[in-house]
Amino acid sequence: MHQSFADTRLRQLMRALVAALATVAVAGCGGKGVVPIEPRFSLDGQPLDGASVSFIRSNGEKGRASFGITDANGIAKMTTFEPNDGVLPGSYSVVVIKAPDNAMTYEVEEVDPNDVDALMKLSSSQGAVPQQRRKRVRTTIPEIYAQPSTTPLTCKVDSDSEAFEFTLSSR
DSSP, rough: OOOOOOHHHHHHHHHHHHHHHHHHHHHHHHHHHHHHOOEEEETTTTEEOOOOEEEEEETOSSSSEEEBBBBBTTTTOOOSSTTTBBOOOOOEEEEEOOSSSSSSEEEEOOTTTHHHHHHHHHHHHOOOOOGEEEEOOOOOSSGGSSSTTTOEEEEETTTTTTHHHOEEEOO
């Protein structure tokens, strides 16, 4: 069977396209090399429930950060590429924040439903609360844990890593 130059070229192009798509598919998964750790956090000896946890690259390392939320036992399932997949190997500063259920509170005056002017004013502000009437509610954990530059919590994750325990103090 005789193949023309165009047929041969088309087959080569198709092979290259399939190879490129396979490479993109494998690279796109991103989970390769992720270590499935579930770090445990406690505050003053008690499991830390509902805290937002971030593993941020430290020591100038480049790479993706990982995030998780602690459960009632203080355990966080970390996410890097896909939910609960784990953490990439590397050195990390560990940031922990736990805000109250209502992280921002507002001092809002009552408006008489019969006061058309007050209702119009509230309506024109679209319910926004002016900055001077807002009160920032602080994290329920000491703020030292809230920034990569101040947190004393660090770890080094490698392919053999299994358990990490972080003990926080409110004092």
